[in-house]
Amino acid sequence: MKKDLVLSLNKLSKRFGKVIANDAVSIELHRGEVLALLGENGAGKTTLMNMLFGHYLPDSGSVEVADSSGNMHPLPLGNPQAALAAGIGMVHQHFALAENLTALDNILLGSEKLFSLGRNTSAARAKINGIMERTGLTAPLDELVGRLSVGERQRVELLKALYRDARILVLDEPTAVLTPQEADALFKNIGAMTKEGLSVIFISHKLREVLAFSHRIAVLRHGKKVGEMETAKADQRSIARMMVGEDSPVTKREKLDPGKPVLHLNAVRVTGKSARNSLHGVDLTVNAHEIVGIAGVSGNGQNALAMLVSGLVSPDEGELSVEDNIITRFNPAAFIKAGIGRIPEDRHHHGVVGAMSVAENLVIERLDDTEVQNRGFLRSGAIGAIAEKLSKNYDVRGPGAEAPARLLSGGNIQKLILARVFECAPKLILANQPTRGLDLGAANEVSRRLLEARGRGAGVLLISEDLDEILALSDRVMVIHDGRINAANTTDRQAIGMMMAGEAA
Amino acid sequence: MIRIEPRETTSRLWNIGVPILSAVIALGFAAIPLALAGANIAEAYYQMGRGVFGSVFAFTEMLTRATPLIFTGLAATLAFRAKLWNIGAEGQLYLGAMAAVVVGTGAIDAPAIVLVPIVLLAGAAAGAAGMAGPAYLKNRFGADEVVTTLLLNFVILIFLQMMLEGPLKDPMSLGWPQSEPIVDNAALPRLLDRMRIHAGLILALVVAVISHIMLSKSVWGFKLRAVGENAAAALHAGIGVKRSLMGAAIVSGAVAGLAGVSEVAGLKGYLTADLSPGFGFTGIVVAMLAGLSPIGVVISAVFIASVFVGADSMSRAMGVSSFLADLVVSLSLICVLIGGFVSNYRFVRTAKRAA
Structure with missing residues (x-):
């Protein structure tokens, strides 16, 4: 599928202090092509795209872009306006929309004249309607962006780029915030856009969607391009190997007999400000040599459970004991001393002092x-x-x-x-969404360490919204729904899913 | 074309260079109103320099003026590092001064070696109490300390005026609202004959060094910084956030109280309601100018004192308003804030389009 070249990045390099973010990365993009840019966190994907879009100035290298008639021109670097003018549009992971303006205003923002008395949007409206018809991207133009769903906001971002006549679209982890249905719809739209001659680069961690929707795959590792292939010839295993540099170890859970209880909750009730921060009469035991997975839909009391086991809230009723000692002082320092290690959900805000x-x-x-x-x-x-x-x-x-x-x-x-x-050899580890947002390599490392701690004799309380992760790691699965926790007694996804939705299994 | 992009790391040279450059630029800007006032600019700056460095007396006067600013600058620094916004150093200064007067005007008869520490401790304790209250209200009820500390300044000042008209009033003062004089044994010793410079300066420098060590090398300072930078993560990591805030409040208030003791027992000898021309508030500027570094506070206090003292002498010699000092100080702060932005970002020349 050799088509006309529309974009060529030539040996772009960028370093931040001692860190080499990109090392002579070259990438080509053809007309109507969907290129997936893969790599672990910190591999340099976002830096590369930021250089293309002019947010960063590369230390060396050049970029060439085709004009509408297909002739290649060098792109002035470090200049977002030039990138926009050359037909490059970027949709960031975190949207850049003004919530208090309508979708239409957001699309037009920046492309209208600054000094004009009247405002005639009918031409713009017609153009946007045309784009919506051709690509299937629909958004309610007169609604305030603040009232739109995440999927709709993303479509507004895409429309904004297309309205500015983007011929090359860069999407930074477009599906990270979408439900599976929204993600499928997005890729359908992208398919329609590429038929119109648009070229797309999308950054992703998710191998499944990369394999399903891209034409070609480029893999970055430690700032270097380590591989490039036609999607048709790729499979999950070969891509994963390229990303992490080796075969990703399959998480193996050897059979271990559970030891003595390390954490026991007895009829614990926590009353939070809202239902999502409350627990109603929870009984739960985590034994040594055991990983207990708490499955559930977000906002069913996981937060209250994590705060309780971190020592950040105290129960209104019931008891919490670590090994044989009933805990009376509920503060994080006492919990750390009691041998509880905590991996917080929000690692940036609760995990480290940046x-x-x-x-x-x-x-x-x-x-x-x-x-x-x-x-x-x-x-x-x-x-x-x-x-x-x-x-x-x-x-x-x-x-x-x-x-x-x-x-x-x-x-x-x-x-x-x-x-x-782990360095403090905790007796109990609370792992709250420990792999969310992590790339494959780091996620595997987390799983490996949790299993290692289990082998050493620690108990692990694993809270996750990722059922695959729960099923892969847990000895016992519990389901949390509306502040109540019940044993799943099964590993059947359907049955657990019913319990997560609050239906009796 | 020039573009701005964020800088990942700031070099040491920048961190030191930016405040200095800002000060120079601020002095440059101040030339505009000077010229408008009809003064010869070179002559004006010469007079200003002479007012600070022209004689031993001038220089010691400047250091005398810098002394309370070092204290109040440190008070602001210690609180601000924990993101505890103590705007009440002015009030805490007066609390410290009142405590010094209570114990240092004859109530206790003891040799200087005993009485001076008592006066210092009393002043520090009073200042600490003045900040502990707002910190307690913040910890217990979430009361905004900016509001409570700011308003307490006025409460304390009015309380002081009441005391100076009542129990603390000197019967020998011919009706003036001023306290009895500090007894000789309670006074901070003079450092030089016939100069006003006093041991308060030495104390201020010692407090600065101790503050630096405590902030950067002690567990107490570690916790305080962690609370200031990210209270949620500090709490999660088992640090007693409220305890750390209370600690910062007590130390900050105590240091502000020492400023009052130093002024009363070191310089003036008695207490009036105009003891401080806003040292507590200028201390905030000193601290910001110093980038909340205790050692930097000494330098920025000396700079600001130089500007004030220099401008005074310039205005006497040239017949221009000494309000110029306020102007230079304000301009310096603005320049430093801009400089802080500059040191966090860098300016990049965009490459020309290759033909």
Whole structure:
């Protein structure tokens, strides 16, 4: 399927301080083609697209774009206006829409004259209606964006790009926020757009949709392009190998007999501000050598359960015991001391202090430890040594132990948290959505560490909205619905799904 | 064409260079109103420099003026690092001064070696209490400390005026609302003969060094910084957030209280309701100019004191308004805020279209 070239990135390189984000990456895109750009978190996908779109200025390399008659011209770099004028449109993962304006206003925003007295939108409306008809992208133009669903907002973003006559569309993880049905609809629309001659680059983690909807796949790893292939010749396994550089280890769960209970909740009631923060009479036991998976639809009390086991809220009724001790002091410090390791759901806001260094974040939960402090003063040498050791053992990659934690990618922040939690050899680990948003490599690492802790004799309370993850890791599956937790007693997806929806299994 | 893009790391040189450059630019801008006032600019700046560096007396006067600013700058720094917005250093300064007067005007008869520490402790305790209240209200009820500390300034000032008309009034003052003089044994010693510079400066420098060490090297400071940067993560990590905030409040208030003690027991010798020309508020500017670094506070306090003292002497020599000092200080702060933006972003020349 050799078609006319529309875009060519030639040996683009970009470094941030010591980190090489892109190393001489070259990519070509043809007319009517859907190119999937794959790679782990921090592989350099977003940086590459930001250079194409002019948000970043590359250190070296060049970009050529075809004009409407197919002749290639060099694109002035570091200039978003030039990229727009050349027909490149980008839809970011986080939408750039004004919620208090209508969909139509958002589409026109930036392409209208700044100084004009009247405003005639009928021509624009006709053009947008035409685009909607041809591509099947529909959005209620006169509705405020704040009232639109996520899928509709994304279509508004796409319409905005097409309205500006984009011939090349870059989508950064377009399906991350969509339901499966919305995602399928999106790809159907993309199919219609490519028939019109539009070319699409989309960034994704999800191998399934990449295989189903792209024509060609390019894989980035550590800032370098490590592979490129026709989608027809690719399969999940070969792509996954290219992304992580090796065969991703299959999570193997050996049979272990459960030990003594490490966490026991007895008729616990938590009254939160809303139903989603409440628990109603929960009984739950997690034993040593056991992973207990809590399946459920988001907002059914997972948050309350996680806060309770983190020590952030205290129960109104009932008891919580760790091993044989009934806990009376509900604060995070007491819980850490009792041997509970916590992997929080929101790793950026609850897991790390972004402005403080990687080393400081690694020791933040054990400031009373004499290895870290001496009579109230930090032992900076020892902390440095700990940071170096943990960064190496847990493969935390970034600009170094003294750099602020916010410079790390999501996957590396999670590895930092893993290092902090597992290094204290906790008896119980609360893992709340531990792999959400992580790439394959980091997600596998999380699973491996959780299984390793289980093997060592820890109990794991795994809260996840990803049923596949729950089924792959858990010894026992419980279902949370409306603040109540019941044993699933089955691994049948259908049955668990019924329970998650609140129907008796 | 020039474009702005965020910078991932800021170099040390930038962090130091930007405030200095900002100060220079601010002085440059101040030349405009000077010229408009009809003054010879070179001569004006010469007079300003002479007012600060022209003699030992001028220099010590500047340091005397910098002393309370170091204290109040540190008070702001210690609170702001925990994102506790203590706008009440002015009131805490007066609380410290009142406590110094209560114990230091003859109520206790003791040698200086005993009495001076007592006066200092009393002032620090009073200042600490003045900030502990708002911090308690914040921790317990979520009361916004910006509002409570700001308004407490006025409450404390009116309370002071009441005290100066009542229990603290000096019967020998011929009706003026001022306190009895601090006894000799309670006064901070002078550092030089016939100069007003006093041991409060040494104390301020010591407090600055201790603040620096506590913030960067102690577990207490670690927790305080963590709470300031991300309270939710700090709480999750087992740090007592409320406790840390209360700690920051007490230390911040205590240091502000020391500013009052230093002024009363080191400089003036008695307390009046115009002891401080807004040192508490200027301390916030000092702290921001210093980028909330305790050592930086010393430098920025010296700079601001130089501007004030220099402008005073310039206005005397040249017959222009000394309000110019306020102008330079304000301009410096604006320049530093812009400079802070510049050091977090960088300007990039976009490549020309290759032909």
